[in-house]
Amino acid sequence: MNRRLYGALGLSALTAMLVALYMVFVWVPTEADQGIVQRIFYFHVPCAWVAFASFGLVAIAGIFYLWMGTQIWDDLGYAAVEIGMLFCTLVLITGSLWAKPIWGTWWTWDSRLTTTFVLWLMYGGYLMLRTIADDTEQIARFAAVIGIVAALDVPVVIVSVRLWRTIHPAVLVTRQGGHGLEDPRMVVTLLVSLAAFTLLFAWLLLLRFSELRMRTRLATLARDIALARFRAGAA
């Protein structure tokens, strides 16, 4: 059943991605001021959306892990944080590639960029903790707390363009209200890209989560074997 679900989700994500690519490179009109490089936007924003959704899920999984103490929540949080880090890294890279021709610099300590970088650093710390330390219950609890605290930065990143002076465009809701996209086709393309990335996120999460569940089962089985050997030796 799981393999069918993976297959269906993977195929849906691939199809949606191909449609999104067609729309980005063929269908949508070129933005008047920025030219062709503005098309980075159609994958830059969905990458940010997946990163934020992942980190939100890490926080939820962390809360449930601290509350219930069951391994499944820890596995879910670990799977989500990896995907969040992947897409947060892509947001920073694609943003930098977009900034260079438009702002004339690869990086600036703007409020949106800085808060996103802080988010990346915090979840980088989470991943380092999980990679370096042993898989103990205490480490899982520490990681859950980091996951919850770091997620508090997500709303800060979102509202940063409205709270502080910034050169980063407020695309979805501008300071004047409304959105910053001049043509309805731009909105449709963005929505299709968001849908494609949401499917991709679900697929990647399912793959990584099932792998972590398998790792947990493996550890349980190894413990059972050690116990059976010990009993056999004792007898």
Next chain:
Amino acid sequence: MEHLGYLFVAYSIIFAAIFLYVAFIWRRQSFLERELDALRKRLDALNDLKAGEEAPSDRSS
């Protein structure tokens, strides 16, 4: 077509990163599946051994 290079690099990096991550997951998953099968076989062998040791004593009692 100014700045086409930036656009090309941005999309290439996105797809390369996703592809590498999926390859990483698949590699680990197939490794874990093999490991799980091997452990299951070892556990079955241990259980068979235990059952074989217990069978003669059951008959004698």
